[in-house]
Each structure stands twice: as C-alpha cells, then as structure tokens.
Amino acid sequence: MTSSLTRCMARYSVSNMLKLAYAGVDPTFPGNGGLDCMQFSGPKQRVIEVLCGTSLGVYEICYAYKCLQKRQDNIKALVAKDKARNHLNRHDITLKKMLLVVMCLAFGIELGFKFATKQLIFLLNPCHIATMLQIYVLTAPPSELVVKLFRVQWYMLHGATLALIFPVINTRVVSTFLFDLNMWYFVLTVLMYNLIRFITGVYTLEPFFDFNWAILTIGALYIYHFLVLQGFGLLTYVNLSNTLCPAITDPFYGPQYRFWAILHQGTLVPLHGKALSLVALICNSLLFPVAPTSEPRESSDISQNGECLTIDGRNTGGELPSNHMHTE
Secondary structure: OHHHHHHHHHHOOHHHHHHHHHOOOOOOOOOOEOHHHHOOOOHHHHHHHHHHHHHHHHHHHHHHHHHHHOOHHHHHHHHHHHHHOOOOOHHHHHHHHHHHHHHHHHHHHHHHHHHHHOOHHHHHOHHHHHHHHHHHHHHOOOOHHHHHHHHHHHOOOHHHHHHHHOOOOOOOOHHHHHHHHHHHHHHHHHHHHHHHHOOOOOOOEOOOOEOHHHHHHHHHHHHHHHHHHHHHHHHHOEOHHHOOOOOOOOOOOOOOHHHHHHHHHHHHHHHHHHHHHHHHHHHHHHHOOOOOOOOOOOOOOOOOOOOOOEOOOOOOOOOOOOOOOOEO
16 A cells, blocks of 8 residues: 555656656757757846846836726726626527637647647746636636736737747647647637627726736736746746747847847737727627617726826727627
8 A cells, every 4th residue: 555655656756747847848949948049148138138028027017007906996897797697698608618618628639738748838838828817717707807817818819820920830740730720720719709799798808099908918928938937948948938049930030039029029919909809899890780788888088197008099989889798
C-alpha cells in the first residue's frame, strides 16, 4: 500500500509536472525559445523595456479605473435588470449552450494538444486566457464581474486576427495548426453571432465611443507580457507570446521589436475591438430591426473635467438598438 502510494506521488512530483509543462518545447525551431532566443536582447535593453512597458501599463490601468468608477452604477443597473428577468427565450438558451459546447470543444482540443506534446506552458499565452474568460462568462450567473470580464476579453480577440494574418507554422504540425486555426475562426464566428443575438444584459458593451475599457485591457496586457510571460520565459527559456524574441513572421523583426509592439498593440487593441463592435452594430440593425425599448444605458458623454477618453456618441450612430446585445 505504501509503495503504491509512493509511486503515485512520484508520478506527480514537481520535476514530472515541469516536464509536462515545457519539456516538449523544441528550442531548435526559430522563435520557439532556447538560449539564442533569450539572448536576442541584452540585459540593459530588457530592463529599459520592462520599465517602460510596466510603467505605461500601470498608468493606463489607473487612468481607466478612475474613469470607469464613475460608471459603476450603470453596470449595476445592467446586472439588476438581467437578474430581474424570470427566464430567457428558449432559443437564446439553446444558442448559449451550443456556443459553450463549441468553446469547450475548441479549448479541449488545444488542451489535449498541449498535454500530448508536453507544452502546457503555452496555455499562459493571452489567446488561451481569453478563451478561459469566454467560457467563464458563458457559465457564470449575471454579476458585475461577468460584465467587466466580458468587456476585457472583447479587446483580447485581436490575437486571433493576428494569428490569421501572421501565422507561425514552423513550430507546429501543419495539419494540426490548420485544424486549430479553422476551429478558432469558426468559434469566433459563432461567438459574434451569439453575442449579437443575446438579449442578456451582462453581455453588453460600453458606449461605442468610450475607450476606457480598451485602455484598461491594453495596460493589463502590457504588465502581463513584460512581467508574467517574460518572467516565466526567462526561467524556462520558452518564448511565451514572443516576449523573449520576435516571431519569424513579425513585420517589425529586429532589436527594437518590443518598443514597436508597445506602439502597434496600443493602436490595434482599441481599433480591433471597436471594429468588432461596429460589425455587431451593423448586423444588429440589419438582422433584428425592432423598435427600441427602455434598457439601462451608460452615458457616452465626455466627463465634466474632460479627463476620460470618451466622445459624445448620441448623434453619431454609436449606439445599438436595445432589443439585443448592443454597444450601448
């Protein structure tokens, strides 16, 4: 009995778990990791980049948090209205369950691939974190946390678009990569349709011309990349989300690629999120044209002191009809 228990515990020892996490990462593939990848940038440059990236991230989080605190009552109103509903339309419930099944299937396939290849550490990449957030917001009951996480993950979907435009296939089996890519693209398509179709209040975006949730997400991504992912990367020699060295398909490949990343990600995150919102706005208007109802809405005016990055969208088409999911 004791010997079998010892063998069972040895199977789940720290060393075995670490092997399962990153033993399958092959450093011979360019951009996958290894000593050469870690030494792509010198220590001095890395310290400067970490200080700049984290400082900017902390500033953006504090700035956005201060602005969003003024709208806390609007989120509470959305949650209260959602909880007040006795039931959802059966069609909406079915679509929500189908979406959850597809999301879990796609993530399960990716999780199985990571287990089989002993590359679990790549689950720390932002695209997988976004998938986990999506699964959570689909399963959790209505709450303020669900509203906030839904809006944050919305601005993390740009990673899938970048993977489609600049695919890195030298580190993966091509057939598996193409399957994952098509599955992920299909999941995003289903996700967009269902989010447009939902009438649930917690799946509601901020006003179209409000950029504070985008700024909050950008700041969080900066800190997560420069501290968390780069920290694990330096410990394991694994190039998590290209924090140690650039991807071979990076158009800004070079010693300053991280500074370029700060610039283009700071621009891409809000533009991509608002583009998705615009698609939702247009599809909602075309597919579900009904008379507006009295839903709780967030004010889209600039703050009295002009501190928060919001633009008055009352006469600019920045609001969706309130019959379905909308960017208020």
